[in-house]
Amino acid sequence: MNLLYALFGTVLGTAIGVLPGIGPSLAISLLLPFTYKLVDPVGAFILFGGIFYGAMYGGSTTTILLNTPGESSSVVTAIDGYRMARRGRAGAALATAAIGSFIAGTIATFLLMILAQPLVEFALKFGPSEYFALMVLSLCTVTAIGGGVPVKAAFSTLLGLAIGTVGIENTSGQLRFTFGQAALFDGIGVVVAAIGLFAVSEVLFGLGNLRKQTSARLIEAGSLWMTKEEWRRSVFPWLRGSMIGFIVGVLPGAGATIATFMSYGIERRVSSHKDEFGHGAIEGVAGPEAANNASAGGALVPLLTLGIPGSATAAVMLAAFQGYGINTGPLLLQKHPDLVWGLIASLYIGNVMLLILNLPLVGLWVKLLKIPESLLYPMILAFSTLGVYSLGREIADLYLMFGIGILGFLLRRYCFPLAPVILGLVLGPMLETEFRRALLGSQGNWMVLFDRPMAASILVLALIMVLFPFISRLLATKSRS
Amino acid sequence: MSQPRRSVLNVLKGTWGEAAFTVMLPLFAGLYIWQAMQVTEPPSNISIGPRTFPLLVGWAMLATSLLLCWKLLVKMLGGQASQDAFVPAEDEETAIRDxxxxxxxxxxxxxxxxxxxxxxxxxxxxxxxxxxxxxxxxxxxxxxxxxxxxxxxxxxxxxxxxxxxxxxxxxxxxxx
Structure with missing residues (x-):
């Protein structure tokens, strides 16, 4: 019976996950009332495991095929995944995402079993200064993502941080940059911005050339399976992404987005195909997708051991625990071992089910690209409208999404990278909160951001990441001359 | 003869469009800083208010956008220094024909x-x-x-x- 729950959850999760704007957390929230009807809480959590992994993979599918990320953690996949699809390698991109997710999920589940307690003790040592430094490090990875234009990437990041300051300020409750519009009080949603920047701008480019292009912008997939070379190039990014994702996932609040951006940055640094990044490098899909899945496993560590949800999905899981009258925290494993181990087993089963189900379905998903572009692009806009409107049922969100889409169109036209805007928007509010917490705690002494060894080490690493492109360019110029 | 002329025209079109967009960036940053200044600060005994972070972001954005303007100016005047500052637009990615x-x-x-x-x-x-x-x-x-x-x-x-x-x-x- 539990296997059936896992199967049903995976199918349902994938089906819901492909709808734009509906990520794993929203998918589980939507289905939460139905699962309460299941008498056995273990069965319900097995269903969640399936839905969770299914929805994550479903989100990657639309990101790779349609450039429509359903949540911020899929944004990085859009950079190279969509380019791979346009080069006729959609099947390989979907396959590396599925296999990478499977490997990462397996590794993360294993690490969850053996490392939960020591990692939580380590994470508890993180204060505001360390969190601030970690987020600065994540933002600095944009110099890697920005390719050869670090100044433009820096501007994109700052623009994202600026957009993130719109709305009610977390600490003081002050309204900022809302211009009296109630729709802006809660700030600009990450999904609204991500769909606008990626999907809407892509459609404007697609339709803005459709009548005068000589060949299709979207190329129908060639071979659906990965080549030997693609396998070889994916293995290490999967493993690295799994480790990065799990470690970052353990830090409460850091979440999958930071993990995916870090993974992308590292893959770009270590790859021998640096020039392919941004144009369809398989490492740019394999690493972040693995990191995304592994961070989900990592996020369960503070949830199961401390009762702190490390991500939006973990928060929904916490709500589900509470719905069954179960208190999470250090005593959870002692009081409800069947539930904890049931959840861990369900994650593993969901992972296996996902691979078994979705690899044969790659061909089916890729058929989406066979839809004529004159219909597919308007459908992407209609999907985006549906996803964004259904999130808050606010027409203002649609204006925001399309407005941000036009901004994204202009940014892209003049070679400004879009992914850093989303990273800035996601991290901005958290960065500001930690920044203010640190400074309030030290009564305005700015040295608090630098005088703790771990924070200082992370900031030095961030500085190296910022300076690396300039130094390497300087060295290259010197060696040429 | 017409082919080179057309390509020069296209380069100019692209550069001028980019110039117009780039000039808007410091203006936007200035507007953002001005709006950040309008945010009410808490009593003076609280060292860090809701205005501090947006102002830091705003000033950094202004500096970055001015740097972009300068690089573009050098590029338009034919300077060699910033040839690598603006990656040549990949047609397929950034061109609009219709x-x-x-x-x-x-x-x-x-x-x-x-x-x-x-x-x-x-x-x-x-x-x-x-x-x-x-x-x-x-x-x-x-x-x-x-x-x-x-x-x-x-x-x-x-x-x-x-x-x-x-x-x-x-x-x-x-x-x-």
């Missing part, structure tokens, strides 16, 4: 935003899809229209009946 189409898409999007709630999801999405698909592929108008109808009705049903997420009924309120 601005009329872009205008039509933006117009139909504006219609969708304005009409979604008054006339409802099914009708507005149907009009949106059928207008755009028939504009770009008028020969397949029967298929386009039929798919637009099916799409709007199916997703309305899926969201409202299966997922129980309400969507606006508009003029079809009595029907659904």
């Amino acid at each position: 601005w009329l189409a872009v205008a039509v898409v933006v117009g139909v999007i504006a219609f969708l935003c304005a009409a979604l709630e008054p006339i409802g999801f099914v009708v507005s999405i149907f009009i949106f899809l059928s207008v755009l698909s028939n504009f770009f592929s008028p020969r397949r108008w029967i298929t386009n229209t039929a798919i637009s109808m099916l799409f709007s009705v199916f997703f309305y049903w899926l969201f409202t009946r299966v997922l129980e997420i309400p969507l606006p009924n508009g003029i079809l309120t009595g029907l659904f």
Whole structure:
């Protein structure tokens, strides 16, 4: 019976996950009332495991095929995944995402079993200064993502941080940059911005050339399976992404987005195909997708051991625990071992089910690209409208999404990278909160951001990441001359 | 002779468009800083207020945008120093060959935003899809229209009946 729950959850999760704007957390929230009807809480959590992994993979599918990320953690996949699809390698991109997710999920589940307690003790040592430094490090990875234009990437990041300051300020409750519009009080949603920047701008480019292009912008997939070379190039990014994702996932609040951006940055640094990044490098899909899945496993560590949800999905899981009258925290494993181990087993089963189900379905998903572009692009806009409107049922969100889409169109036209805007928007509010917490705690002494060894080490690493492109360019110029 | 002339014109067009956009960036940053200054600060005994972080971001944005303006200026004046500052635009990624189409898409999007709630999801999405698909592929108008109808009705049903997420009924309120 539990296997059936896992199967049903995976199918349902994938089906819901492909709808734009509906990520794993929203998918589980939507289905939460139905699962309460299941008498056995273990069965319900097995269903969640399936839905969770299914929805994550479903989100990657639309990101790779349609450039429509359903949540911020899929944004990085859009950079190279969509380019791979346009080069006729959609099947390989979907396959590396599925296999990478499977490997990462397996590794993360294993690490969850053996490392939960020591990692939580380590994470508890993180204060505001360390969190601030970690987020600065994540933002600095944009110099890697920005390719050869670090100044433009820096501007994109700052623009994202600026957009993130719109709305009610977390600490003081002050309204900022809302211009009296109630729709802006809660700030600009990450999904609204991500769909606008990626999907809407892509459609404007697609339709803005459709009548005068000589060949299709979207190329129908060639071979659906990965080549030997693609396998070889994916293995290490999967493993690295799994480790990065799990470690970052353990830090409460850091979440999958930071993990995916870090993974992308590292893959770009270590790859021998640096020039392919941004144009369809398989490492740019394999690493972040693995990191995304592994961070989900990592996020369960503070949830199961401390009762702190490390991500939006973990928060929904916490709500589900509470719905069954179960208190999470250090005593959870002692009081409800069947539930904890049931959840861990369900994650593993969901992972296996996902691979078994979705690899044969790659061909089916890729058929989406066979839809004529004159219909597919308007459908992407209609999907985006549906996803964004259904999130808050606010027409203002649609204006925001399309407005941000036009901004994204202009940014892209003049070679400004879009992914850093989303990273800035996601991290901005958290960065500001930690920044203010640190400074309030030290009564305005700015040295608090630098005088703790771990924070200082992370900031030095961030500085190296910022300076690396300039130094390497300087060295290259010197060696040429 | 006409070919080189055309390419020079295109370069100028691209550079001037980029120049106009780049000049807007410091203006935007200035506006952002000005708006940040309008945020009310807490009493003076609190060292860090809600204005500090936006001001830091604003000043950094201003500095970055001025740097971009300077690099663009050097590029337009033919300087060699910043040749690598602006990566040559990859045509496929950044070129727009049909601005009329872009205008039509933006117009139909504006219609969708304005009409979604008054006339409802099914009708507005149907009009949106059928207008755009028939504009770009008028020969397949029967298929386009039929798919637009099916799409709007199916997703309305899926969201409202299966997922129980309400969507606006508009003029079809009595029907659904």
